[in-house]
Amino acid sequence: MAMDATRTTLSPSAAAEAVLAFVNTRAIDGSREQLGDGVSFAQWLGQEGLVGPGSLVTDADAAAARELRDALVLVLLAHAGEEDGEGRAGAEEHLRRSAQLYPLAPVITATGVQLLPTGGGVPGALATVLAAASDVALRGAWMRLKACRNPPCHLGFYDRSRNSSAAYCSPNRCGAQVAMRTYRTRKAQEDGR
Template sequence: MKTNNDRSPTAPPPSVALVLEFVNTHADAGGRIEQFDDAAGLRGWLDRVELPDELRADRCDLEVTGADAASARELRDALVTLLLAHSGEEGSLGEPLAEAESYLQRVASRYPLTSVIGAEGVTLQAEQTGVPGVLASVLAGITELAQSGAWSRVKACRNPPCHFGFFDRTRNSSAGFCSPGCASQASMRAYRQRKKNAAAR
């Protein structure tokens, strides 16, 4: 995955697609179902997602296990915590964020990356094949986002029933919700809580 420093800060790098496809696999209150609940679920996601070129040829031969699905869930859930922190969601800060960052530091050695250096730029590729290679490619995409300065714009919706991952295209990187609908729900919930607190006083 190549870096491109000429990109507009509000335009998502290509790598954001795989990262968001990966984090947006969790269940929510709006009807989305857990996609990594078992080997079959992860297998279905792998069949649908756009994989890096070096992994596409192996897609049909991938052996997926329940342990692979559990690893994918753990990695995804840690990333969602970071994306909620990017959105300023208070519940993700402090100990949850520290635990997620610690986990990601450990898991980086489990899914190592190799730098492929050429005249046109540097590409990060997974050293492994199979499901570990796919998870490493997600980490490679995050590295590209960080190198391009766009990682903090990858966020998760602060609306608790949602937590959908999205790329913040606002100029001042101030978005905290994936849609006006989620912003409205959160605003109404806060309003009702303020009324309840006022009545209790």
């Protein structure tokens, strides 16, 4: 993940895809929780190439990963316009603590700079997620990484709209659900008068 502050594009970088892959490990629309325990987290880490076969991954590691993921989801919800000041502040503080727990080191070459984990195993894998988030931010695309504002969904997505105004992962699915809930609530209030 080269750190190169280039112009924002409407297509996600590999780093953005990596952050979204991590954020979207939650059980959404009938999918299974991929960070539910050490075994499922180890499977996900192996699929993503973040740890080698036989790496020790515990239930405590899975819990730490879920906490990191939840903090990222709250920040991505803020990118989508969801206002939760206390929740967001707590998430940002958790991300600061995570940066201390899962440190990165700059690796400078003639062709660029990369942030790489200083360790391996699960801490190195979680540091890789933080490195990917840093890469996205340095590319100027951090605000395009969002979480769907539809409460049951919160799926992470890359906002490809020209003006970066998307708030839902799918306007036809989640956007329509929110509009219908808003309409029904307004209609019930009008009928109650």
